[in-house]
Amino acid sequence: MSPDAPFRHFHDQLADLKRRLLEMSERAEALIDMSVEAFNDQDLEKAEAVIAADHDLDQMEIEIEEQAIELLALQQPMARDLRFIISAIKITSDLERVGDHAVNIAQAATRLIRQRSTPRPTPELEDMARRARQMLSEALDAFLRGDGALGRAVCLKDDQVDALHESLFRIQLTHMLADPRTINDSLDYLAVSRNLERVADLATNIGEDAVFVAEGKTIKHGAERRNS
Template sequence: MNPQSLPGYRHFHDDLSALTQQLLDMSEQAESLVALAMEAVLERDADKADAVIDADEALDRTEVEAEERAIGMLALQQPMARDLRFLVGAIKVSSDLERVGDHAVNIAQATVRMAEIKAPLPTLPALTDMSRRARAMLSNALDAFIRGDGALGRAVGKADDEVDALHGEIYRTLSSGMMNDPRIIPMALELLLVSRNLERIADLATNIGENAVYLAEGKQIRHRYDETHENPHQP
């Protein structure tokens, strides 16, 4: 008998497909929240910022549902090998995507405060570039996890260096501006907070990319674990 024809097998893979769709939905929601939060920043639009804050609740609910589904499948189906890695990874990925939403809310809350500041918004092309790169990392990371593409997962981690460099550039630009003109300090501090949250979103995308590598290769690359595990005496 073909095991794929058994009811339990079909039910498991139906649940697996539903969980995959939940992760895709969460990724789309998270990316949309980050995009809307950045629109709010650049336009100093408190209404758009409030929309981000309100929408985060739906992402929170989906994260809980995805985690409950994955835990239920672990408990009832006792999967092995790749399916086991996928379910464990899915729990981590759903948590990371929920945290992306939290960082979008942080950006939105900064925007609400910025809307009350009278000083002009400094021109920061690097901030727009940083947002674009962080969202691309998020999209690629989820794609890598769903497809089990280790190479793409590793590429996401490498892209994080570029986002970190942009964060450093923004920090230096705003720090210099605050020293030259103390009047921009309130606005600059909020923009630094925005940049920091974008940097953290890129870090979360990197986490998802690392889970994609583990799914594809059964190898942990967090904290360079794969290198140090093979060479335990390496500093």
């Protein structure tokens, strides 16, 4: 065995951790897509599939967390590797939360379907879903590639999703004030919007972790501005 064999072994394990995080992220993004489709198309079967699939994400979180803790304990990583593994533990928890938000959206879809509501066209929701999903995908990409600039760019996009949420809130408020019979449905629309807004927040967290891994700088909670 060559002297650097233990390091090679460690780097193989790190590559495996990256692969599993990518797999988990793809699964989480797919659940968000499915849940929003189930809501928009009032597709009960799809909504139930989302609720059932969440268990897989929970299981992936446990496995990735165990793998990361094992690497910390056995390999005692330093510098960038240390930052990567610490961040991976946080990100797997964020991705599990994304799955929970997908379930919340699917449950809102289920309620609407059972109430036999007439679907309302909500381009804001579709736009939010598209943006939140893209943020999630880019944040993970930034994290896995160690691209700090992309991580920062993702964080900046959060404001756009917040603005859409605000806009959707006002629209639903107008519906509710105009016709109190829409209150039940509107609350579900608002629930979906809030969940998508939180998915964007989680993507922002991942973007911040990508900056931490790439540059060794903490940017969350305005830490970078305070230290500069």
